[in-house]
Amino acid sequence: MSDHSNQPDSNQPEQPAEQASNESQAPVARTGSMGNLDTHSERYAERTAGMTASEIRALFAVASRPEVVSLAGGMPNLAALPLDSLSEEVARLVSEQGQTALQYGSAHGVPELREQICEVMALEGISAHPDDVMVTVGSQMALDLVTRIFCDPGDVVLAEGPSYVGAMGAFATYQADVVHVAMDEHGLRPDALRQAIDEVHRQGKKIKLLYTIPNFHNPAGVTLAPERRPEILEICSRNGILVLEDNPYGLLGFEGQTYPSLQAQDPENVVYLGSFSKIFASGMRVGWVLAPHAVREKLVLAAESATLCPPTLNQMIVSRYLSTHDWLGQIKAFREQYRERRDAMLGALEQYMPEGCEWTHPEGGFFVWFTAPEGVDAKAMLPRAVTQRVAYASGTGFYRDQLGSRQMRLSFCYPTPERIREGVRRLANTLNEEMEL
Ligand code: PMP
DSSP states (O other), X not given: OOOOSSOOXXXXXXXXXXXXXXXXXXXXXXXXXXXXXXXXXTTSOXXXXXXXXXXXXXXXXXXXXXXXXXXXXXXXXXXXXXXXXXXXHHHHHHHHHHHHHTSOOOTTOOHHHHHHHHHHHHTTTOOOOGGGEEEESHHHHHHHHHHHHHOOTTOEEEEXXXXXXXXXXXXXXXXXXXXXXXXXXXXXXXXXXXXXXXXXXXXXXXXXXXEEOOSSOTTTOOOOOGGGHHHHHHHHHHTTOXXXXXXXXXXXXXXXXXXXXXXXXXXXXXXXXXXXXXXXXXXXXXXXEEOOHHHHHHHHXXXXXXXXXXXXXXXXXXXHHHHXXXXXHHXXXXXXXXXXXXXXXXXXXXXXXXXXXXXXXXXXXXXXXXXXXXXXXXHHHHHHHHHTTEEOEEGGGGOSSSOOTTEEEEEOSSSOHHHHHHHHHHXXXXXXXXXXX
16 A cells, blocks of 8 residues: 555544554565466565555555554654754755755765764764764665575564564565564573573574664564663674664654663674654655664665665755754653643553553554454454554564564554543444454
């Protein structure tokens, strides 16, 4: 799906987006978009078997109807952006620097932006050299490139269970096997990490990466406790496993709090991913990767073959935004907007949900991870929830191994607080009916 372009003001219906393209485990059908038989099916490379389509894509068309409250998508809410001053800045950029902004650039990224990215990362304790930063088309591209340069088919990537669907899509594309590592309310569990490593080694497989989202996790809504971080780094380094730290939400702590980055604690064994999608504008498609020098060089080669260079215009817009706008004040405004929505969701869950439900209490980011009572199958319940005019992302899509059947991800980033409360009320009604069935 989905059209991200006709974008929000908060009066518009929520569009359940983001996970739609890569949510499910279902293999790509051998039919084309019109439902006809795919006459090319014998030609595709083997790796396309791992490319998956959304099992609930059909439902999304229904779920994006205005009467449905969507708690399913992960779209940032851009209502707080200063569109007028931004458009003036873009016009000025094109008239003053159009010859550069509309030209090819280097795969490494615009130098001035890379310097500014270092300032952004310094807010989380990272001390980086602009040479070691590469600009990417969102951190999604960085996920693809990092997997491309490190993973052969059959290599293992350890990832939290549940994990970000877009990352699992990238791992699947390169035929890497995801092995999940359990979390609790303090994030990834070091004991579970040790166990998973032992188990994979017993099977004689090679572990290439630990993929982790330490802050305000998508979809789990938890944050890795600072005291666990050195231990996790030590386990990985001892076992020769590179850490891939994905941190798009790190500056969205609702109290303005930040956490010590893994990269800052072990720069030679961590590849760090950042993004402007949640702290500025997701449609810019500007993210970055910070990597040890040799890895960064390899990534630039991979990026050249993928895109030649990231869009110069978008990079220069972001750079100009950072130098002309109060971007820190803007992040604060985003945080306040998301905190209000998180409060609305947690309050409504407390008020409406029946006995036996559990949920996480995120201190930042976009998501609550919800566990329904024993016996409920969240995926099977989804069509009935949509009939009650509420949608969510069912938990199984966030695992490679069909776990998560009682779970759902509830996003509070996009709908208004009133809509969130109403959505949770409808979801509680659906659950109550489900349990009576
Ligand atoms: N990582 C995580 C954990 C995410 O939630 C997302 C977006 N939903 C991304 C990476 C990709 O973000 P982008 O490509 O917009 O930077």
